[in-house]
Amino acid sequence: MTHPHAAPLTFPHDFPVTRKWPAAHPDRLQLYSLPTPNGVKVSIALEELGLPYEAHVVSFATNDQLSPEFLSLNPNNKIPAILDPNGPGGQPLPLFESGAILLYLAEKTGRLLPADTARRYEALQWLMFQMGGVGPMFGQVGFFHKFAGKEFEDKRPRDRYVAEARRLLGVLNRHLHGKTWLVGDDYTVADIATWPWVNNLIGFYGAADLVGYAEFTEVQRVLQAFLARPAVQRGLAVPAG
Structure with missing residues (x-):
């Protein structure tokens, strides 16, 4: 909330991130991301909602995520993050954490979350299930199967995360019987959060x-x-390049 005596924020001048990633379209929502499972949650939501946005590549190869400009937007140095010039009350809104961004976009547009309160919380529980379980556990499988961890001779860490990934897939499998999406017929932010991770587990992680x-x-x-x-x-495929 803006202090009653504080000067209103102006976009882009009050946000250092725009100095490193200048906005060609400052009237649009700015997305700072990579096409990773967490990153594409937000680009998919933006595409589903049809919101105008501008995507910027945060290159890990050049440690963009550790730059002062990016840290001014997300002190946790992770993608994705956004800067919405048309935030609540007409003020710019910087935001990080993919789950929080999905909720913000859903509430901003009145879409991708059920209007019914009970079903809304059903969607939120599956969103939290992804954030707390599917993402972290599948990511560990990727580390121990595809990346540096695959060189470890001791396979007990890998097998621990594989077992947990199997358990989580089983939870999803049982829940989805007879349902179109995670919340029945309602396509929600829970689906947008979950399925990129499943796709990555069997695709990129192999x-x-x-x-x-x-x-x-x-x-x-x-x-x-x-x-x-x-x-x-x-x-x-966003951001390209």
Whole structure:
């Protein structure tokens, strides 16, 4: 909340991040990201909602995420982050954490969350399930199967995370029986948060056989429906380059 005597924030001048990533379209929402599972959550949501936005690449190869300009937006030095010049009360809003950004975009537009209070909280519980379980655990599988951890001779850490990934896939598989999406017929931010991680686990991480993905037929069905959405296909490639 703006202090009653504070000068209103102006965009882009009051935000150092725009000095490193100048806004060609300062009237649009600014997205600072990479096409990773967490990053594409936000670009997919923006594409689904049809909100005008401008995407900026935060290159890990050059440690952009550790630059003072990016840290001024997200002190946790993680992507994605946004800067909405048309935030609450007409004031610019900087925001980080993919789950918080998804909730903000849903509430800003009145979409991607059920209007019914009970179903809204059902969507939120599955969003939190992704944030607290699916993302961190699948990411650890990726580390121990694809990246530096694969060189570890001791496979007990890998197997621990593989077992937990299988358990989480089982939870999803049982829940999705007879449902179109995680909240029944409602396509929500919970789906936009979850399915990029499942897609990454079996695709980029190459861990389908490791986690026994063939067993989870309901997960397979819904992932394919998700990947068939045009907005998802566009969002998965943002930011380009």
